[in-house]
Amino acid sequence: MTALQHVRPHAHYTVQLPRSDDFAFWRERARALIQCDIPPDKVAWIEPSGNGDLFSNGGMRLPEPPADAPPVRASKRYLSVAQNAALHRDPQRFALLYRLLWRLQRNLRIMEDKADPDVRRVEELDKNVRRDSHKMHAFVRFRQVEEEGGAEHYIAWFEPEHHILRANAGFFMRRFASMRWSILTPQGTLHWDGETMHEGPPAQKADAPQGDPVEDLWRTYYASIFNPARLKVGAMLSEMPRKYWKNLPEAALIPELVAGAQKRESEMVAAGELSFEERPGSLEAIGEAIEQCRKCPIGCLDNRAVMGEGPGDAALMIVGEQPGDQEDQEGRPFVGPAGQLLDVHLERAGIDRSRAYVTNAVKHFKFVQRGKRRLHQSPTAKEIDTCRWWIEGERELVQPKLVLAMGASAARGMLGKTVSISKVRGQAMSLEDGSELWVTAHPSYLLRLDGDAREKQAALFDADLAAVRERLAELAQ
Amino acid sequence: MSRAPILDRLKILADAAKYDASCASSGTAKRNSTKGGIGSTEGMGICHAYAPDGRCISLLKILLTNHCIFDCHYCINRKSSNVQRARFTPQEVADLTLSFYRRNYIEGLFLSSGIVKSSDHTMEQIVEAARILREEYDFRGYIHLKTIPEADPEIIHRAGFYADRVSINVELPTDAGLTRLAPDKDARQIEGALGKTSSDIVEAKDAKKRFKHAPRFAPAGQSTQMIVGADAASDADIVGRASRLYDSFDLRRVYYSAFSPIPDASAVLPLKRPPLIREHRLYQSDWLMRFYDYRPQEIMQATEADGNLPLDIDPKLAWALKFRERFPVDVNRASREDLLRVPGLGVKAVQRILASRRHRTLRLDDVARLTVSLTKVRPFICTIDWRPTLLTDRADLRSLLAPKQEQLELFAA
Incomplete structure (x- = not known):
């Protein structure tokens, strides 16, 4: 001692x-x-x-x-x-x-x-x-000012909770080494001129610049990247507590973003306007329900819904594009000119139409009125996709082994994507329920051709139907 | 071609990018700008802001364009959607990134894109934006590039040299879901691209060990994203798929994004959104596999009859309630593995317990100091002064531990 x-x-x-x-x-x-x-x-x-x-x-x-x-x-x-x-x-x-x-x-x-x-x-x-x-690394926000001579100076105002300013000088120096910047706080200030660090006395908020035009872009970004369908205010507050908000340019938007969120989500859902709750459980019920369907603009035209027809357990389901003028009047699929041509070819191929379930990808007739005539219009991709809801219901109930889709619209109704008929015809594609899809041209296509072209296409159509018949026979075994 | 003001295009292209969940900026090589250039990455990611959806804003996350030739039903940018379209040039993206970066708004860029003209062309443009940032501006911040599986592997490979992280979305947990909802995409092609990137990363790491100046290739690895609730896949399917992806492609992260209703939605989608909590439960199970040594089969054991994780309690508690014979665990003697199974004990709490018990025999009060909540832990542990004799076997234990249903917090400004 x-x-x-x-x-x-x-x-x-x-x-x-x-x-x-x-x-x-x-x-x-x-x-x-x-x-x-x-x-x-x-x-x-x-x-x-x-x-x-x-x-x-x-x-x-x-x-x-x-x-x-x-x-x-x-x-x-x-x-x-x-x-x-x-x-x-x-x-x-x-x-x-x-x-x-x-x-x-x-x-x-x-x-x-x-x-x-x-x-x-x-x-x-x-x-x-x-x-x-x-949080200082995260929430410091620089504002740019131009000094005499055009040099850019980036200045931030920040209010740390603890005595951390000096300890974090290195972080900002390593990150923004080539910039001229200053961080002002109530405890003191840091100034980096691109080569050396200077310390200064405590500052006030008024010493920092009051705005920066780029903040408009930043606020726009902040508001747009926010997904109103998922509101988690608590999660945001725990990581970005209110005490930091006063120095964050984007934080001023938060109240209105939150207030508008639920409204925006319900608007998005309403804009999609799809209230498909439960699908009807029988073909009859689907037939009744499609009459009321207004989920796409076609349903709102002056027309009637055309339900598929045929055995409820058919092995073959034939799908066309949409009802035409005559089908709409009669309320049955494939009864007009295209239907008649189809019947001829089916017979030639040896397929019994009465044993097949015949229907369309789109349930209502889409047309434009020209004087007294109603001119056929192709449905858009979106309209076909909307109507998939119904055709899938039919397919679930009938459970065909093979579906023959005629034309690009029908193929889209089955696949959800647009395919080229010439590339996919004549071969089986598998659908997710295990059934087979074959694609061919629509008979109305043949009606629009003449001469050699028509003969050539008719031959291809026949070949497709023949292949379908053979395949059906195989599947039946 | 006349262009809308940059503000309007930013609005459209940020809005279109918000369905991607990832915004991570962590785990990359350390860099700084003391010897030139601008920017730094110091290992830890930084979230510069949080949106009211609770997601971190770390990067400028935008699309180069929302024009797209694909028609994926869950995507707001699909060909058949009626959204307003816009595009940025690679130069504009680079300039916007820098002007945000200099003001300390962001850690860097996360660039993705709709597919214009062709997959190759689009991928070229994405890589070009990253090239301008890295080569012309000597940008040393974080870059995450979304790669397009259909693009030329050579171009994707170049992306890895500019980016810290690359990602390809597998989009849907099942192949059937992908075929149905993203008819232009191909599951095999996506997995092929994931595999190629994975082996590129391994090769570059190996080269870096042997040659000091070997270029870095995606030092923050690759990640992917799955949409939850757009198809019929159950949580068990999703967890299984995620664990296979982690194993086969050495992914840093699998992100889950609860399917959210999009404007101008396609008809084949469910209109009802899955509860957000489901996404949260999946992230929790992801955590259990990555940090708590749970095997995917064990997560599946915690699911209910429909293959989904319970929504009212977390998967760890669900597992513990199903395997009550494994509890109580003696905090003074149990192994790390067993302690990690105790609901309410996190990795850090377990570390603290292991360190402390070398100095003292733990009492219940000690455990209270080492953990966040004693209530949750108590039925599953014993200490020198505590045994949960009957508690562990009570039939209503679940309702005792499940968090009280809370009213959705309304905003009070």
Whole structure:
């Protein structure tokens, strides 16, 4: 004990820190105090701001550690946690760090005891400070100003919760090394001119520029990337608490985005206007339901719905495009000129139409009125897709082994995509329920041709039908 | 060709990109601009803002164009949709990225695109935007490029040299769903492209070990996304598919996106959106597989009769309630693996318990200090002063532990 004779046993010591975030200074002093064996309850740590002056001269002069004092020990974990915890705004942090360092001399592994209240607290401080730094990296918003000579200067106003400004200078320097920038805070300011960092006195919000034209683009982006169909305000608030909002240009939009979200979602659903709840469970019920269907504009024309016809358990389902003028008048599929031509070819191929289920991809006749005549119009992709709901219902109920789609519209009604007839005809494609799809031309196509072209196409059509008949025979076995 | 103002196009092309869930900017090589250029990546991703949908905004996530020759039913940009169309040039994308980056709004760019002219042409344009950023502006921030599986593998390969991360969406959990809802896409082609990128990444890593100056190739790896609730796939199907994807292609992440109603929707889609919580439960199960050593089969064991995870409780609790014979677990003696199975104990809490018990025999109070909520943990553990004798076997344990149904929080500004 001879070396420590100048340490008085009951004396109190006060350490005045030059800056609130000066961990290096604290470490020097703490090391000396430990070496002099000064217990934690005899040391007071005073920060520069506030009422530090009351005590600054009240304590004892710090003792000099003896030359042969043992080195102060600290675990790696302690050092990394302490560096951050020292930046916390909690006035008790330096006392806590000293107390832990003191206990660490007796038990170097104390940091592992996570249930120890001191260890818990210091880890909490560390976590708070790391989070604050992380939020600073995220929420600093630079505004650009032009200086004389046209140089660009980027200036940000930020209000950190803890004493983290100086500790994070390196992050912004490494990221924006080639820019001239300043970060202004109530605790102090940082200025980077592209080569060196300068520190300045505390600033006020009014010292920073008040706007930047690019913020309009940023706000537009923020509002557009938000998906109103999924509103999770709680998740947003936990990561972007309200205290940060006042310095975020995009945050002003949040109230109206949230208020409008439910409205926008219901509008989106209504705009899609698809209220297909339950599909009717029988062909008769589908036949009744399609009469009421107004899910696409065709249903709103002056026409009637034309349901498929044929045995409800047919092995072959023949799908056309949509009813024509005569079909619409009679309310039955394939009874007009195209239907008559189809009958001729089916007979030639040896397919019995009465044993097939014959229907259309689109249930209503689409036309434009020209004087007294109603001129056929092809349905759009969207109209066919909308009507898939019905044709799929028929297919589910009839469960054909083979579906023959005639024409591109019918093929789309089955596949959901537009295919080229010439590329896919004459071969089986498998549908998801395991049945086969064969695609051929629509008989009305033959009606529009004449001469050699018609003969050629008719031959192809016959060949397709013949192949279907053969395949049906195979499937029947 | 006359163009609308950039503000209007940004509105359309950001709106069109919002259905992609990923916005991660983490896990890439460390870079900074102290020796030139602009930007840095320091390992940890940074979320520069959060939208009211709870999603992080880390990157400028936009489409190069929303014109598309494909007709995928779940997609707002499909050919047959009536949305307003717009496009950016690669130069405009690069300039917009930089002006956002300099103001510290973003970590970088996430560029995707509808398919114009051809897959190759589109992929070229995407790569060109990344090339301008990296080569002309010496941009060192984060770049995520969506690649198009139908494009020439050579062009996709180039994308990997500019990007930190590349991704290809598998879109739907089942092949049947893909055939039905995305008729122009081909599951085999998508998996082929995933496989090719995966082997490119491995090769580049290997080269980097042997040659110091070997170029980096997608240092943040590749990811993919699946849409949940647009087809009939159950959670068990989805978890199974995800685990196969993780295994076969060494993916960093599989993202789930709850199908959300889109304007001008196609008729073959369900109109009802799946509950958002379902997506959350899938992410939780993803977490269990990645960090808690659960095998995919075990997640499937936690599903209910319809193959879906329960919505009212998390999958870990669901699993524990089904396998009550595995509990209670003695926090003073149990292995790390067993502790990780305790509902309410996270990876960090388990680490803390393992470290602390070398110093003391844990009491219930100690556990309370080491965990977030004791109520959740208590029925499944024992300490020196606590045994949940009857609690673990109670029939109504589930209702005791399930979170109370909360009224949707209305916004109070």
